Amino acid sequence: MSALPQAHEAASSTPDIRIDRAALIAELSRVLPEDCLIADPGRLRAYECDGLMLVREMPLAVALPTTEAQVVAVLRTCHRLGVPVVPRGAGTGLSGGATPHKQGIVLSTARLNRIVSVDRLAQQAVVQPGVRNLAVSEAAAPYGLYYAPDPSSQIACSIGGNVAENSGGVHCLKYGLTVHNVLRVRMVNMAGEVMEIGSAAPDSAGYDLLAVTIGSEGLLGVVTEVTVKLVPKPRVARCVLAAFADIRKAGQAVADVIAAGIIPAGLEMMDQATTAAVEQFVHAGYPLDAAAILLCESDGTEEEVQDEIARVRVLLEAAGATEIRISSDEAERLRFWAGRKAAFPAAGRIAPDYYCMDGTIPRQRLADMLEAMETMAKKYDLGLLNVFHAGDGNLHPLILFDSNDPDSVRRAEAFGVDILELSVELGGTITGEHGVGLEKINQMCSQFGADELDMFHRVKAAFDPAGLMNPGKAVPTLHRCAEMGRMHVHHGELPHPDLPRF
Amino acid sequence: MSALPQAHEAASSTPDIRIDRAALIAELSRVLPEDCLIADPGRLRAYECDGLMLVREMPLAVALPTTEAQVVAVLRTCHRLGVPVVPRGAGTGLSGGATPHKQGIVLSTARLNRIVSVDRLAQQAVVQPGVRNLAVSEAAAPYGLYYAPDPSSQIACSIGGNVAENSGGVHCLKYGLTVHNVLRVRMVNMAGEVMEIGSAAPDSAGYDLLAVTIGSEGLLGVVTEVTVKLVPKPRVARCVLAAFADIRKAGQAVADVIAAGIIPAGLEMMDQATTAAVEQFVHAGYPLDAAAILLCESDGTEEEVQDEIARVRVLLEAAGATEIRISSDEAERLRFWAGRKAAFPAAGRIAPDYYCMDGTIPRQRLADMLEAMETMAKKYDLGLLNVFHAGDGNLHPLILFDSNDPDSVRRAEAFGVDILELSVELGGTITGEHGVGLEKINQMCSQFGADELDMFHRVKAAFDPAGLMNPGKAVPTLHRCAEMGRMHVHHGELPHPDLPRF
Secondary structure (H helix, E strand, O other), X not given: OOOOHHHHHHHHHOOOOOOOXXXXXXXXXXXXXXXXXXXOHHHHHHHOOOOOOOOOOOOOEEEOOOOHHHHHHHHHHHHHHOOOEEEEOOOOOOOOOOOOXXXXXXXXXXXXXXXXXXXXXXXXXXXXXXXXXXXXXXXXXXXXXXXXXXXXXXXXXXXXXXXXXXXXXXXXXXXXXXXXXXXXXXXXXXXXXXXXXXXXXXXXXOOOOXXXXXXXXXXXXXXXXXXXXXXXXXXXXXXXXXXXXXXXXXHHHHHHHXXXXXXXXXXXXXXXXXXXXXXXXXXXXXXXXXXXXXXXXXXXXXXXXXHHHHHHHHHHHHOOEEEEEEOOOHHHHHHHHXXXXXXXXXXXXXXXXXXXXXXXXXXXXXXXXXXHHHHHHHHHOOEEEOEEEHHHXXXXXXXXXXXXXXXXXXXXXXXXXXXXXXXXXOOOEOOOOOOOOOOOOOOHHXXXXXXXXXXXXXXXXXXXXXXXXXXXXXXXXXXXXXXXXXXXXXXXXXOOOOOOOO | OOOOHHHHHHHHHOOOOOOOHHHHHHHHHHHOOHHHEEOOHHHHHHHOOOOOXXXXXXXXXXXXXXXXXXXXXXXXXHHHHOOOEEEEOOOOOOOOOXXXXXXXXXXXXXXXXXXXXXXXXXXEEEEOOOOEHHHHHHHHXXXXXXXXXXXXXXXXOEHHHHHHHOOOOOOHHHHOOHHHOEEEEEEEOXXXXXXXXXXXXXXXXXXXOHHHHOOOOOOOOEEEEEEEEOEEOOOEEEEEEEEEOOHHHHHHHHHHHHHOOOOOOEEEEEXXXXXXXXXXXXXXXXXXXXXXXXXXXXXXXXXXXXXHHHHHHHHHHHOOOOEEEEOOOHHHHHXXXXXXXXXXXXHHHHXXXXXXXXXXXXXXXXXXXHHHHHHHHHHHOOEEEOEEEHHHOEOOOEEEEOOOOHHHHHHHHHHHHHHHHHHHHOOOEOOOOOOOOOOOOOOHHHHOOHHHHHHHHHHHHXXXXXXXXXXXXXXXXXXXXXXXXXXXXXXXXXXXXXXXXX
């Protein structure tokens, strides 16, 4: 299966330049120690893709700076020479945000990996971008604190990448996305200017540029330091497992819990196809006769958890739950979650390929969305596993298909487009936490109008007038969208024949 | 006492244009009904200032559109003619964000005052910008919901103004500032383009421009519709009043409460001078022998409130509280708050003039800041009332002075500069919730460096390349800051002799 041709083209087509590779490497050698610059093709291969593995490109070189001063020097050099720069964190991103540019370099933040400080009283940590997400919580653990956002890749992914993608996770329902847990970043723009954005104080004068930089997918600058909020570890955590005979009732139960003013620490849903797939794999003890199950976690003090679980139970029963179990100890709580965490690998065992979507919808529309996707699955005659952050309305439907069967690919493609377009129609977005990158750049044309995209380009130009920072990602050109207009006429037939797999 | 000359000049000096007033009014008459356009000088006078009453300017006209289409038409007209536009909400802002431009018009959102919808299940309301803050909560009350941000002007101020200033309030410690409670805005930029910014879904693709627009002080566009979050009314609210013999201990107690992971619904501090001033005025029953008192409110279920208050009490006692009272009923809770709410009028009774500052510092530095301000008060031989959102680190020190005594004015001025500069030095900001506007535009030069200010100007240009939307406010020119550089050399002597009073 070849790479996404349209996306691929986008990654390397802007701007149109010809670089003298030898001259570039000579210039970079003057500002970086020898072991911080990779130019050897064999070693470059490790950087040819991120988690969007079907799109691969060889960069001209990889810079691995160890100090902010080196980041500045690399960016100034590339800015002067007109060389595109693709920032890269741990390379676990799923949407191709770190896919190299063939006329550019990759700037990896992996070696900026120092925990600068952990402040127990202020409940903040200052870390460099290459620090792994989980390492922040490990450093804070002696003080009874942790860093809340928990993407499923948290063992490997780094804070810099989390900032670039505004990463989420199971606990973001209660504790917020990356944008809600970062107070300040230091960032170097393409011209090599260092900016402090945000403040350790609650508010900040001037335009609030922090939220713009968080989730900007490496298009605005390279982050060199991040001040994150830490939160106290809850004293108690307990998980409720609820079974439903009808997926619509499960969707309604999620809306009911949130509408009652309860914000669980996590609120996840799996449908019957998913529980069947994972049960063979991890033996979590899920009720296999249920059309859907919900996992609802409560954390806090013993009193808070008891009170919240009692209220949740009443609502789940009223919504028609056929069975409710509450974890009696930590081992049972972890067993309830084991199946959820194994859902993606389990999908890989029951179908040759799956395509993971990331649309997010207002959660009161969950039941409608789930019913619509059931109908779509029948229409396209494809398997579908539903496993997702229900409380956030962030869907991760897994479309099962066979990449060796062109008709199956075509149907999966059309199914995916239907899901994304319905997400937008229901007032939602095409991506909840995986980013746009190269993968969903075409769908940005459905999500936004010309004025809005133009506004994005103008904001980009405010940070990077030369357009050299991660070009071709996240925000499509208006020209591209005009071409995509034709896609909507021929509904369901994408101009590119291939789809990414995860 | 005349207006702030520097600020005043800023308001009218950019851009340098000469408008034919009669031609402008004729053009506006073509796009607005007669009763939506004010050109009569007598009626214009009502718009010559906002809450920064010492700075007054007559606009060329005032537009009072009743529909978004009229907003678009007015902006297109002014854009075409090169006429500056100053957006205005309810006119309660304290920093001069709505001070007119003498070569421009005021665009008031007062008549865009419809509550479009209240969605109980989604816990959201869609409102026009002219809806008063409190009216949103009143509309949501039948569903047991309310809108959390509660500026002290909430009876009068409107949602559009709250968005422009990113307004706070007593309950923002727990429930967040405006930026944390707004999901989406519709905004019209200077060119008359309508943009939807943000999403009712938890996250949104593309750059997150919502936080940039919230708190942008009317420099980026005119908001025509706002989707706000509603939250369930807490079942119980109770207030703890704690007395301290030492203001440093009170500051430390605030840091201790927050460091313990407790987020009270409100956490306010008043010093002895303030309690003495308000007690004569409202008879709240405050302990007058205390150097400082804290008001700490807890809300939630009965169990949550009991648990939280028990934990708070232990911490306050450990920090050295000499007396702790807990409100036993709603009447007592309101009495505890009555003094806090009367602090500003009380200051007006004990001194000819007062100057209210709005610096915000990381809250673990509160004790240092309070001690430093005590020393400054002695140095400048001026009265000082400290009353503020302690939990947020948002200070509202009231410097007492006499505007008829030039030496008192000079000392108050220098005192204010010292406070703002120390706020920045301690890692804080010059404004917590009142905005920069005209009032603090000079202090922006202390807060930000040239690269950062340049970045702000580039972001402004992305939204408003012609620079016609509220020119001269919030972000100083680099030229202005270069001039201000001289202020720092002659420490404490501002180049302008007059200060705003509130």
